[in-house]
Amino acid sequence: MSTLDEITKEKQRFGEALARVDAQREKLVSELNELEATERVLARYAKGRSTYFLDTDVVITADKALLDILKECRPYAPCRLPDGKLIPAGAAGVADLLRMLEA
Numbered sequence: 001m002s003t004l005d006e007i008t009k010e011k012q013r014f015g016e017a018l019a020r021v022d023a024q025r026e027k028l029v030s031e032l033n034e035l036e037a038t039e040r041v042l043a044r045y046a047k048g049r050s051t052y053f054l055d056t057d058v059v060i061t062a063d064k065a066l067l068d069i070l071k072e073c074r075p076y077a078p079c080r081l082p083d084g085k086l087i088p089a090g091a092a093g094v095a096d097l098l099r100m101l102e103a
Contacts, residue, residue: 038076056082062089
């Protein structure tokens with residue numbers, strides 16, 4: 001094999017390795033962006049309230065946004081987050097809550 005062929009083959013090997021490293025870098029950047037977004041959500045909505053969720057199994061709320069946040073944060077939470085139950089607001093929600101407590 002000639003020196004030129006060896007150089008060409010080595011250049012191709014380095015190019016492939018560089019492509020793999022670049023793909024890994026893109027994946028890590030994507031994961032970092034996702035973690036930063038989660039951190040922003042937690043900072044905006046948890047503001048000292050996250051400790052209330054540590055000792056609960058279920059959160060019953062009429063606030064769908066709260067349940068959405070719990071769902072989004074669950075994969076990244078350092079501990080298990082409670083399951084969420086959505087009830088309607090107002091008197092209907094109170095009636096649903098009382099039925100849940102009786103069961």
